[in-house]
Amino acid sequence: MIAIVDYNTGNLRSVKNALERLGCEYVLTDDPKVLLAAEKVIMPGVGNAADAMANLEAKGLVDVIKSIRRPVLGICVGMQIMCRDSEEGNAKCLGIFDSHVRRFPEDPEAKVPHMGWNSISNLDGKLFKGMAGGCHVYFVHSYYPELCPDTIATCRHGKKMFSAALKYENFYGTQFHPEKSGDVGEQILRNFIAL
Amino acid sequence: MVAKRIIPCLDVKDGQVVKGINFLGLKEVGDAVEMGVKYSREGADELVYLDISATHEGRHTFAELVERIAAGINIPFTVGGGISTMDDAARLLDAGADKISVNSAAIKDPTLIDRIAGKYGSQFIVCAIDAKCIDGTWFASTHGGRNMTDKELYSWAKEAQDRGAGEILFTSMDHDGTKNGYACDAYAKLSEILTIPVIASGGAGSIAHIEEVLTVGKADAALAASIFHYGEIAIPDLKKSLSEAGVPMRLK
Numbered sequence: 221m222i223a224i225v226d227y228n229t230g231n232l233r234s235v236k237n238a239l240e241r242l243g244c245e246y247v248l249t250d251d252p253k254v255l256l257a258a259e260k261v262i263m264p265g266v267g268n269a270a271d272a273m274a275n276l277e278a279k280g281l282v283d284v285i286k287s288i289r290r291p292v293l294g295i296c297v298g299m300q301i302m303c304r305d306s307e308e309g310n311a312k313c314l315g316i317f318d319s320h321v322r323r324f325p326e327d328p329e330a331k332v333p334h335m336g337w338n339s340i341s342n343l344d345g346k347l348f349k350g351m352a353g354g355c356h357v358y359f360v361h362s363y364y365p366e367l368c369p370d371t372i373a374t375c376r377h378g379k380k381m382f383s384a385a386l387k388y389e390n391f392y393g394t395q396f397h398p399e400k401s402g403d404v405g406e407q408i409l410r411n412f413i414a415l
Numbered sequence: 416m417v418a419k420r421i422i423p424c425l426d427v428k429d430g431q432v433v434k435g436i437n438f439l440g441l442k443e444v445g446d447a448v449e450m451g452v453k454y455s456r457e458g459a460d461e462l463v464y465l466d467i468s469a470t471h472e473g474r475h476t477f478a479e480l481v482e483r484i485a486a487g488i489n490i491p492f493t494v495g496g497g498i499s500t501m502d503d504a505a506r507l508l509d510a511g512a513d514k515i516s517v518n519s520a521a522i523k524d525p526t527l528i529d530r531i532a533g534k535y536g537s538q539f540i541v542c543a544i545d546a547k548c549i550d551g552t553w554f555a556s557t558h559g560g561r562n563m564t565d566k567e568l569y570s571w572a573k574e575a576q577d578r579g580a581g582e583i584l585f586t587s588m589d590h591d592g593t594k595n596g597y598a599c600d601a602y603a604k605l606s607e608i609l610t611i612p613v614i615a616s617g618g619a620g621s622i623a624h625i626e627e628v629l630t631v632g633k634a635d636a637a638l639a640a641s642i643f644h645y646g647e648i649a650i651p652d653l654k655k656s657l658s659e660a661g662v663p664m665r666l667k
Contacts (some may be wrong), residue, residue, distance in 0.1 A: 233511040237486050267536060330417075331610055333538055333581065336635070337418040337460055337665040356418055356665035358491060360538045377417065400491050400513065402455065403667070 222246040222413070223258035225285070227275045229265045229297065238399035238409060252284040260413060261288055265297030269321065269363065270309025272301050286314060291415045292391045296361060299386065299393030308363050317386040317393060319368040330378020333362040340384040340396070344372040347385065347392055349411045355404045357384070357396040365395060418665040419629045420460035420636035421654060422614065423643045425450060426467050427496075430476050433467070434641050444644045448483050454643065455490045457650040458667045462488065463516070463584070463638060466496030467559070478510050485511025493541055493584075499523075504531050508539065516541040516584055519557035522564055522571070525578060532579025541614070542575035543584040544568060546601075553601060560588045568601065569608055576611050583609060584638065586616040594620025594642070599632035606633035614638050622648060622656050629662050 224235060226248045239246045239262075246262075247254060255261055263285065265272050276282055285292070285302075294302045301313045306321035313321070324332045337356040359375070364382035367374065373385035375395070386393045392412065398405035425432045431443045432450050444450075451462050464484065466477040474497060481494055494507050495516030507515050521527050521542055531540045545560050546553045546568045553568035572583045585605060587598035597618040605613045612635035615628045619639035628634045642648045651667065658664040 233485060233509070234513070237511060238489065240486065241489065331612060331635075334417065335538060335581065335612060336420055338416065339418075339665075359417075400489065402490050406489060 221258055222260045222262060223255050224248045225255065225261060225263040225281065225298070226250045227272070227279050227281060229267060229272050229275060232264055234397070234399045235262060235264045235295065238406070242406065242409060242413065244413060250279050250281065252281065255281070255284055256288060259290055260415070261285075261290065261292040263292065263294045263298035263302075265295065265299070265301065267297060268309055269297055269300050269306035269313065270311035272297050273311045273313060276301065282314065286316065289390055291412065293412050294391070294393035295399070296395060296397060299395055300363060300365060302386070302391060302393050303365050306363060316391045317365065317368065317370045317388050319365040319370060319383055319386060321363050321365050323363050324377065324380060327378035327380070330380070333360060334364070334377045335360045338375050338377065338396075340373045340375050342371070342374045345387060346415060347372065347387065347408060347411050351404065351407060357394075357398065357401040357404055357408075359396045361395060365393075416663050417635075418460065418663045419634075419657070420614075421458070421625070421650060421664075422461045422463055422636050422638040423450075423454045423459050423650075424463040424465065424616065424638045424640045426465050426640065427477060427480065428467050429473055430480055432644065434644055447480055448487050450644075451484055451488050451492070454650065455488045458654055458665070459490065459650055460665055461490060461636070462492040464492060464494045465516075466494070468496075478506055481507055481510035481512055495541070495543055499527070501530055501534070504535065504539075508535060514539055514541050514581070516543040518543040518545065521575065522555060522557050522566055525574060528575055528578040528580050532581070537579050537581035537611075540580050541582045541584050542572070542580035543586070544572060544575075545586045545588055547588045548598075548601075556588065569604065572605055573608055576609050580611065582612045582614060584614040584616060587618060590618030591616070592641075593618055596620065596624040597628035597632055597634075597637070599628055602628055602632035602634045606635075612636065622653055625653065626657055626660050626662060629657065630660075
């Protein structure tokens, strides 16, 4: 059973739909017992990182998430709040990934938000099993996690190279949306489920 | 580098995809979900579904359809047509739409853009503008081109961006349905004055037209309907050809 973290962070339907297309059973929950017992945990997230952290704190889930030992996948803002901190709302985050989340700088060649299909490179590890660098995935974001020792995929937007995916122990995160990234995204979700 | 996007547009009436010529003369072409799945498999980067139903029942059918689309396809999609309230936006978000496009209602009350962007983020709202060039000036229209307004295209697009729109979808009504190419000069100018992505719509008749609007016209995405619906251009061929011409593309 896959648990999707329910912390009032907006639309979870696309993640649920993606899991249904893959034939996976899932439960939407904010119950610490269910999250700790789940085989896999997915933490989606849209909107503002500071709000997402505040919601997680209000639900009393900060320490719960950190103590999960099964594979956890943060998506977009769900991944950003697993970093040390975010410039968005000056949020102090979970500190799982050794990365800081910054706003994209002004760059005439790189529109913000970074929205659309971009290629990812330097793919490392089981999350990208069977995939080649240069494949395209779907991004929608104005803030990005910096490159760090936990980086397992990179992406370039204008002059800025950033972490497209991160991994630390059992924790994974993607800045892009695998649930909206066509066949490539489905492969990444399958790889995560197979961990 | 962000790939340029190819976006099939599906006009939907009572659950069926239809295509008009110059906003008139509708013709049914297929099931909305089936066509979306087919296009996503062929490599479409995004889909736009526009509800052209005029009735309350039609609107209800559309919201149900959006749920089926969201369940069936694995790429982003935008829905539009008749969205005029925060309730409309909420209903379509709940149904699973990635973005919504506003058009006539935003011209009537531009604060609709501020409100939707403020609540759901700029990534959720596309400002669609249907415009016609009159004596050298582009003016926006409402209600599928039936009513002209005094809103000038470039200043309205800039205002929409400043109010929080995440993208501009500009359809040239002078070009729509003609298959003679896009209004490239207007897109190039829009791209220069805006910082948000510009989607070009209206006039696609060949691969060369699409290449032109994505290069000379500087558009971030090209939207087309009939050339895809009637199989005149296959998406894999189009993307391969654009990629070979140096246009950044996502290839399957």
